[in-house]
Amino acid sequence: MIEGQSIICISQDWEGDPTSKKHIMRILSARNRVLWVNSIGMRRPTAAASDLRRLVAKLRRIVSGVRLVEPNIYVMDPPVLPLPGIRAAEQVNRIVLAARLRQLCRRLQMQRPIIWTFLPNVNWLLGRLHERMVIYHCVDEYSQFSGVPKDVIIRMERELIQRADIVFTSAEKLCAERREINPRTYFIPHGVDVAHFSKALDPDTAMASEIKTLPKPVIGFFGLLADWVDLDMIGALARARPKWSFALVGKAQTDLRAVQGLPNVHLIGQRPYSALPGYCRGFDVGLIPFRMNELTLRVNPLKLREYLAAGLPVVSTPLPEVVRYQGVVHIATNREGFLEEIEAALKERTSERDRARVAMMQSEGWEARVGEMSRLVEERLTEAA
Numbered sequence: 001m002i003e004g005q006s007i008i009c010i011s012q013d014w015e016g017d018p019t020s021k022k023h024i025m026r027i028l029s030a031r032n033r034v035l036w037v038n039s040i041g042m043r044r045p046t047a048a049a050s051d052l053r054r055l056v057a058k059l060r061r062i063v064s065g066v067r068l069v070e071p072n073i074y075v076m077d078p079p080v081l082p083l084p085g086i087r088a089a090e091q092v093n094r095i096v097l098a099a100r101l102r103q104l105c106r107r108l109q110m111q112r113p114i115i116w117t118f119l120p121n122v123n124w125l126l127g128r129l130h131e132r133m134v135i136y137h138c139v140d141e142y143s144q145f146s147g148v149p150k151d152v153i154i155r156m157e158r159e160l161i162q163r164a165d166i167v168f169t170s171a172e173k174l175c176a177e178r179r180e181i182n183p184r185t186y187f188i189p190h191g192v193d194v195a196h197f198s199k200a201l202d203p204d205t206a207m208a209s210e211i212k213t214l215p216k217p218v219i220g221f222f223g224l225l226a227d228w229v230d231l232d233m234i235g236a237l238a239r240a241r242p243k244w245s246f247a248l249v250g251k252a253q254t255d256l257r258a259v260q261g262l263p264n265v266h267l268i269g270q271r272p273y274s275a276l277p278g279y280c281r282g283f284d285v286g287l288i289p290f291r292m293n294e295l296t297l298r299v300n301p302l303k304l305r306e307y308l309a310a311g312l313p314v315v316s317t318p319l320p321e322v323v324r325y326q327g328v329v330h331i332a333t334n335r336e337g338f339l340e341e342i343e344a345a346l347k348e349r350t351s352e353r354d355r356a357r358v359a360m361m362q363s364e365g366w367e368a369r370v371g372e373m374s375r376l377v378e379e380r381l382t383e384a385a
Contacts, residue, residue, distance in 0.1 A: 002374045002381075003031035006110030008101065008129065010037045010117040014075045018273045020139055020170065020190050020302060021118050027370045029072040033110055036075045037101070040093075040119060041082030066104055074108060076100075090124045098128035105129065114377070120157035133380065136164040138174050139190075144295035146227055161185075165380055168373060170300040171321050184380070188373055189321070191366035192305035196273075198358045200280035200310035201351075208275065210268050211282030214245040217346055220283030220312075222249040222276055223303050228296050230289045230317070231258040236335045237342075238262045244342075246287075249279050280310035285345045288316035289338070304329070309361040311354030313345035328360065 007028060011021040014036050025034050066076040078097050081089040105113060112132040115125070120142045126134055143153040161167055161178050167185040169175040175187035199205045211218060225231070225248060235258040238246050242264055251270040259265040271279065280286070286307030290296045300321040307314045308328070315330040315338060316322045322329055330341035 001031055001371060002028070002377050005032045006105070006108075006113040007032055007034045008037060008105075008110075008113045008115050008131075009034055010040065010115070010119050010122055010125075012118070013038045014069060017270075021137075023191065023193065023366045024137075024370055024373070025073065025116075026070065027366055028374075029070065032072065033108065034073045035066075035101075035104060035108065035110060035113070036069075036073060038075065038077045040078050040080050040097075040122060066108075074104075076104060094124045094128065098125060101125075101129055117160070120153055120160055123156050123159040123163065126160070126163055133165045133377070133384070134160075134163060135166045135168065135377070136160050137168045138178060139170040139300070141174065141295050141298040144293070165384070166376060171298045173298045173320060186376060188369055189364070190300050190302055190305060191369035192302075192309045192361050192364055194309045194358065194361050194365050197277055197280065197306050197309035198311070199277035200312070201354055201358065202277075205277055205281050207282045208271075208278040210266065211247060211279055214247060214266065214282070215243060215264075216245070217284035218245045218247050218282055219285050219287055219342060220247045220249070220279065221287045221289070221303075222271075222279060223301075225250050225252040225254055225256070227254045228290050228293070228299075229254070230291045231256065233289050233335065233338065234265065234287075235259045235262060237338055238265045240335065240339055247279070247283065249276075276306070277310060280307070280312060283310075283312055284349060285342055286310070286312040286314045287342075288314060288319070288322060290317050290319055292317060292319075305361055305364055308357045311357050313348045313353075313357070315341045315345055328357070 009021065009025050012019065025036065028034060066074050069075050079100060080093040080097050112130055114133045114135060115129065115131045116135045116137060118137045118139060142148065142157065143150045158181060161181045164182060165184065167178050167182050168188050169178060169185065170188065170190050172187050175185055179185040234246055238259065239262065244264060246265045247268060248266065249268045249271055256267065286303065288301055288303060296319055299319060301319065304314060304322055313330065315332055318331050318333060323331060330345050332338040332341045
């Protein structure tokens with residue numbers, strides 16, 4: 001495991017739910033100092049009320065300055081203009097953010113940092129921080145997100161890939177495409193916090209109150225309800241099986257009309273990461289009903305391993321990174337297929353099979369994944385010395 005390094009991590013907002021980025025940086029922070037830079041927007045803001053609220057919240061955090069959130073992890077909000085692709089804005093951002101980060105590095109005694117970015121639109125920052133290494137950690141096809149300037153993100157990401165010392169990807173398709181640009185590109189799948197999610201099988205774990213009273217079986221989903229989640233499919237399943245309960249746990253960022261008003265679809269809303277084992281305890285099956293498109297063909301859903309680590313059988317659309325688990329995970333492409341595979345999954349709920357799914361995940365913990373990345377980083381640092 002790398003140690004004694006200073007890492008500038010550029011990612012989504014720290015205040016959000018734990019993602020792969022948080023898991024990785026928390027493990028690295030045991031032996032390294034981390035400065036986490038909250039989101040540098042890929043999408044230009046609109047006059048929508050939600051965008052204005054986010055802007056106000058970000059301005060408040062910028063004013064509050066850098067803050068220690070956990071041992072060895074500092075968080076700052078970047079004073080940047082969220083205008084990707086606008087050359088004048090990029091020039092201002094380059095000067096202002098680089099100066100701010102250099103100031104913080106001096107204050108926190110972070111000399112010659114490693115830039116470890118999970119975002120593709122920071123090519124303009126490289127070379128300004130006396131960095132010893134640049135790591136681009138790609139976990140999504142960012143150009144396919146709704147509302148982003150696609151051509152701009154593609155251009156900025158390509159330049160970042162070309163200049164990076166190492167590129168990590170969470171999906172094989174992402175890896176193959178980026179390796180054509182940079183041969184030092186490696187596929188490192190997501191890990192899972194087995195100890196956390198396996199609490200779902202512990203009799204002492206309390207079942208979430210919203211799940212307790214639902215008619216069985218409970219077909220569960222947790223995660224962001226975004227436009228890549230096939231709510232039309234969930235609505236069709238709910239109408240076909242009115243005696244089943246469909247529990248959707250997560251923040252909604254898309255139109256919910258496809259499921260709103262259905263008596264057996266329960267929109268529970270966002271819940272803290274710490275509470276998820278209690279929801280999994282009440283689920284009978286974990287669902288990954290993603291639409292198939294250019295974004296999801298390259299996604300590696302965290303919830304796949306989290307469901308399995310909770311002992312749950314899983315039914316999913318044929319995402320490439322999920323199909324790799326075929327034989328363990330049930331794959332379906334349409335309503336009839338989902339109904340058939342959910343019924344098959346329900347028959348698998350035995351304590352022996354539940355424990356076997358947890359055991360399968362023991363080798364896929366975050367520590368092992370970070371150890372693999374650390375080995376590659378150490379090799380590259382040695383080559384550059």
